Amino acid sequence: MLIDCHQHLWPEALVEALRRRDTFPYLRDWTLYLAGENPYQVDPAAHDVGRRRAAESGRVLLSLSSPLGIEHAPDGADLIDVWHTSALELPDPFHLWAAASVHEPDPEALARVLREDRVAGLQLPATALGGPDAIVRLAPLLDVLERSGKPLLVHPGPAAAEDGELPDWWPALVPYVAQMHRSWMAWHVAGRKLHPALRIAFVALAGLAPLHHERLAARGGPVEPPDPNVFYETSSYRAAAIEALAGVVGPAAIVHGSDRPYAQPLDPAEFPPAYFTINPQNLLRGYGYAVTESNQQVP
Template identity: 50%
Template sequence: MAVDVHQHLWTPAFTDALRRRTAAPRLDGWTLHLDGEPPYEVNPADHDPAARLAADPGLDLALVSLSSPLGVESLPPGDAWPIIDAYHEDALALPAPFGAWAATCLSDIDPGALAGALDRGLAGLQLPATAVGCAAGLARVAPLLDVLAERDLPLFVHPGPAAPAAPGAGPGAPAGIATGAEAPARPAAGSGVPAVPGWWPAVVPYVQQMHAAWFAFAAFGRPRHPGLRVCFALLAGLAPLHSERLARRGGGGRGEVDRDVFLETSSYGPRAIDAIVRELGIDVVVNGSDRPYAEAPDPALGDAARHAVTVVNPNRLLNRKEPGR
């Protein structure tokens, strides 16, 4: 039975917490308001657990997470914790096969709060890539990563907030919500600045964030946390494919594979997955869809590879026995 390590599900307590806010990020009904972005109409049907299960009945486990690009984790503690607590309460109450990644407040590093959340049954911790993209960021969250290591639970690195688009950003999904469909660009009235297409945040800032997080963890995170399992969303923005350039700059060579660092497949397809497999091997690639914004890709590498990506590898990431074994 397959595992999907990357889904988003906006539950009632989470949406109610966003509706109680008077500043971004906030919901007005189902209209999402973010700083520097046009209002975005969330489709409530996308966040119906029963409909989600019906769309993919073959899953043994689907891990949901907080939408890190919203920037909730970086809010002041008095703003962040009520939303995070609401997310945890509803996520833990979801029916099987749902599970969830923990979230935490980055303006109030609290290892005890994380330990308490994990001990209630959450699968590991999700952090935005913006929090772990440099040595200073990794040092700041090191106490949280120690909590994971103590419990033999993984870290999931997900894109964080994108900087506000230049004037003329498209009216499609805002930086906090990446959709599978291309959004039209919106001209900037009188600005003389070309419109930024709606796909820009997902393709440029998110990928840049994941590159920085990938290389930062290798350089600064791994020496401090030698046994920690880490999973990077969206194939780490294909950062591993820069190994030849890295080697030429004295940063290591090809063939150096950290078997405790995983990459999930959301938003990519067979060509990108094949390239990552050629670089790192099949054993570190795990299935992720980013539902409801995308579908899980088929690696198109045969049945054995599909089983590895959807069953064997995610269970190793999560320190979880395969069903039936």
């Protein structure tokens, strides 16, 4: 079975909850308002469950849109509850990543959600993992996740407000990439020592952070072999970047994710089949599982 590790689909209940808000993030009809981005006109068809379901041919893992800033919001826990309740009601092939407040972490609430079979693991915003101290602060959540045996997905978080007019693509190419780079560096400084068994995937090829290994070594940073429990999700990138990263971290570390509806899936005919099958299974279940010709998981 093909697996897309990263898409976004807003259930109707989440849309209505965002429309009731008067502070960021909020919707007015289908226009999204965020503190650090230009108003964004959402395409309603992109969140039509029937249309999206018809476009899929494999398992899809949906994630809460972390650039909204819900995980950081003082009242974010209520919206996260809406996300979990409504996303768990979506039909196959949609499964989901759990979310958690980083403003006021609640490990017990996370543990309850992780027990759901349709929950693949936990997604956290890169803005909450931007340094070693930040990873230490979130240890209560990461400890629960590690004990569950499920993985962590690191996703770009909210962009900070900036002065002046910026193009609409600016957040995705500047703050998002920088956030992923910081979180990857922080994980390698502090995360693996604290959570030795936790599998982790970085969205958008971790902002291409592993390609800086030569500069890292030149500046006195750690030079270590690739961590087999660190994976890199492909969204918004194509062959040039994916092949370059695979040359550094190894092809077994690459997992397909599309970021649909903001980007389109890769063509499975143009990339190694493992990016869509075995590698995602290794991320989700660990290396004790394999994918057989009949698409059944076997220990």
